[in-house]
Amino acid sequence: MQDRCYHGGAFFEAIGPQFDRLERHQHVINADVLDAWFPPAPRVLETLTAHLPWLLRTSPPTHNEGLIQTIARVRGVPEAGLLAGAGSSDLIFLALREWLRRDSRVLVLDPMYGEYTHLLEKIVTCHVDRLILRRATGFQLDPDELVAAAKHNYDLIILVNPNSPTGRHVPCAELLPALQKIPAPTRIWVDETYVEYAGPGQSLETFAAASANVVVCKSLSKAYALSGARAAYLCGPAALIASLRPLNPPWAVSLPAQVAAVAAVQDPAYYEARWAETRQLRVHLARELGRFPGWDVVPGSANFLLCLLPSTGPTAATVVARCREQNLFLRNAAAMGRSLGSHALRIAVKDAQTNAAIVRGLRLAIGAPIPPEPVAPV
Numbered sequence: 001m002q003d004r005c006y007h008g009g010a011f012f013e014a015i016g017p018q019f020d021r022l023e024r025h026q027h028v029i030n031a032d033v034l035d036a037w038f039p040p041a042p043r044v045l046e047t048l049t050a051h052l053p054w055l056l057r058t059s060p061p062t063h064n065e066g067l068i069q070t071i072a073r074v075r076g077v078p079e080a081g082l083l084a085g086a087g088s089s090d091l092i093f094l095a096l097r098e099w100l101r102r103d104s105r106v107l108v109l110d111p112m113y114g115e116y117t118h119l120l121e122k123i124v125t126c127h128v129d130r131l132i133l134r135r136a137t138g139f140q141l142d143p144d145e146l147v148a149a150a151k152h153n154y155d156l157i158i159l160v161n162p163n164s165p166t167g168r169h170v171p172c173a174e175l176l177p178a179l180q181k182i183p184a185p186t187r188i189w190v191d192e193t194y195v196e197y198a199g200p201g202q203s204l205e206t207f208a209a210a211s212a213n214v215v216v217c218k219s220l221s222k223a224y225a226l227s228g229a230r231a232a233y234l235c236g237p238a239a240l241i242a243s244l245r246p247l248n249p250p251w252a253v254s255l256p257a258q259v260a261a262v263a264a265v266q267d268p269a270y271y272e273a274r275w276a277e278t279r280q281l282r283v284h285l286a287r288e289l290g291r292f293p294g295w296d297v298v299p300g301s302a303n304f305l306l307c308l309l310p311s312t313g314p315t316a317a318t319v320v321a322r323c324r325e326q327n328l329f330l331r332n333a334a335a336m337g338r339s340l341g342s343h344a345l346r347i348a349v350k351d352a353q354t355n356a357a358i359v360r361g362l363r364l365a366i367g368a369p370i371p372p373e374p375v376a377p378v
């Protein structure tokens with residue numbers, strides 16, 4: 001039995017996992033994980049820099065009180081419906097292990113972020129059904145199909161929207177009416193790690209807080225450039241959140257992370273501009289990747305792209321291994337869904353210069369011809 005779920009992150013081997021040569025990160029492209037390509041907001045960095053020695057030696061507020069108050073105010077949801085944790089991974093493990101038993105029945109998407117099936121099948125060992133998202137329909141979730149599948153009385157339905165590794169997003173206006181048709185006691189978990197990249201007004205937080213059975217899991221890692229800090233929160237009905245509160249350990253979110261998260265969520269202008277830039281960068285990168293012969297680039301809405309490589313060419317595992325020799329780290333998506341096969345590659349969107357380096361590295365790895373440099377006009 002594999003005791004941990006694989007998440008990429010192999011790039012730390014190139015940097016050095018004991019952090020003795022951290023400057024090496026400048027020569028490594030970690031497009032195997034989906035961290036933001038931009039830095040946290042200036043006000044986050046200024047606050048951390050100004051108080052770092054104190055932040056490092058001081059015990060944080062025990063249960064993230066200030067972070068919860070700030071999120072409640074900024075997002076317009078009641079404090080009673082919020083619970084903060086050290087990244088959404090922390091909250092996923094907390095909630096699912098508390099709510100589910102061996103005889104529970106859960107519906108997940110396939111493909112989908114792999115930690116969920118790992119936890120359900122290897123740790124909780126409950127029954128898992130998969131709603132298969134097909135290549136023929138662009139891996140898009142059909143809300144009507146979801147409602148039909150939900151009739152089988154699941155204890156929990158897990159959605160990731162936008163989904164990983166496909167990047168496909170069901171707009172809030174289509175998903176919300178579908179979720180309203182799935183009554184309690186079925187609980188619905190909506191993982192919105194990448195929702196900000198899909199455009200404004202797409203989060204289901206306020207709906208979840210007022211619902212009887214919907215919980216939104218919000219990572220602050222990828223959209224707020226805080227993956228290293230570890231901060232996230234759940235937003236849902238007060239009764240469901242209350243069932244988890246006694247299990248949320250004290251001081252779980254570090255003081256630097258709490259301070260960073262409080263500053264970040266109060267700077268929408270900075271982040272909205274970065275998310276809009278990311279959309280432009282993604283469109284450009286998709287166009288470049290789509291020029292590789294036989295590549296099918298899934299039209300995702302997040303800060304990454306799923307590419308289906310031609311079955312006659314090298315597998316994703318081979319391409320990943322060849323790119324790795326160039327310190328370019330990409331993710332073989334094979335294990336993220338039974339429907340994906342051996343030729344699915346997930347690539348994070350970075351800044352324009354890094355995206356160009358990713359395309360160059362891939363060209364070498366797949367042996368595609370290098371187009372001539374454009375001739376400068378005289």
Ligand SMILES: Cc1ncc(COP(=O)(O)O)c(C=O)c1O
Binds near residue numbers: 088089164
């Ligand atoms: C869909 C999804 N959910 C949750 C996570 C975990 O994020 P974190 O623990 O950094 O909040 C990830 C990380 O890649 C993810 O892709």
